[in-house]
């Protein structure tokens with residue numbers, strides 16, 4: 631990403647950052663009226679042109695943070711700036727657009743009527759191009775109520791593109807999409823990012839974060855607990871996973887080796903969490919009749935479970 635690719639709406643280059651959140655705190659009251667902190671002193675700087683995955687267990691504070699980024703709610707303390715100005719101002723100017731998890735669609739309108747109606751609010755909007763970019767052209771005559779969950783998400787994406795935003799905020803954008811639709815969706819987002827758009831997306835799909843984000847920010851209990859490339863976050867937990875088809879007797883004998891931290895069985899395969907995959911491989915090959923041995927680096931999902939409290943509470947983790 632170079633400065634020449636930047637496309638500030640007003641022509642002038644303001645802040646070099648798309649978003650800056652400084653020591654942001656948001657508290658809510660629970661059902662008993664007791665106050666708790668949903669976002670707890672969160673600091674986050676998103677540079678222009680970055681594609682950032684925002685990950686965290688259920689209730690980590692992702693949506694609350696996104697709501698503050700979009701000016702939908704105000705922090706109790708701390709600051710949120712978009713392009714160097716107040717969030718609401720940037721949103722009003724159409725520099726930021728969002729695809730949120732629900733709401734915002736009129737069930738009786740067709741896809742095309744929805745895009746055209748909302749497009750009329752944005753001078754210069756091009757409904758045809760936007761429908762094509764979001765992959766909803768073939769759905770143009772379908773009523774919103776007849777669209778599947780994934781198709782409605784694509785329609786929300788089309789609506790978000792109408793203002794030709796510089797910064798796109800996506801809260802679980804591919805929820806409900808099938809594999810092909812998700813691929814197509816991310817290809818479009820990557821293309822937009824290549825042209826200089828900044829993207830922040832919250833997701834529970836770890837492989838989306840791994841494949842499509844330049845940077846992964848993990849939050850837990852309202853704080854940032856990891857921030858970096860997916861590979862640097864994966865590298866935060868040491869070791870590798872070695873898996874094989876192996877008899878229970880052989881597996882039990884290998885499990886006692888110092889290079890094995892733990893063993894799990896999934897389907898026909900045994901998975902060894904290993905601190906020294908070379909030593910374990912030698913052992914498997916020379917002392918057992920294991921077959922189809924595979925060595926895999928740590929996944930982002932394993933890092934997520936190790937870094938966030940989801941792994942300690944058994945709470946629903948990533949999908």
Ligand SMILES: Nc1ncnc2c1ncn2[C@@H]1O[C@H](COP(=O)(O)OP(=O)(O)OP(=O)(O)O)[C@@H](O)[C@H]1O
Nearest residue numbers: 658659660668686687688689690691692693694695
């Ligand atoms: N308006 C509200 N009133 C009270 N509590 C709220 C409100 N909004 C969010 N919360 C609580 O704040 C915490 C953070 O919620 P948030 O929706 O930001 O989490 P999240 O990371 O987006 O979770 P998920 O992955 O489940 O969507 C949760 O405990 C949630 O129940």
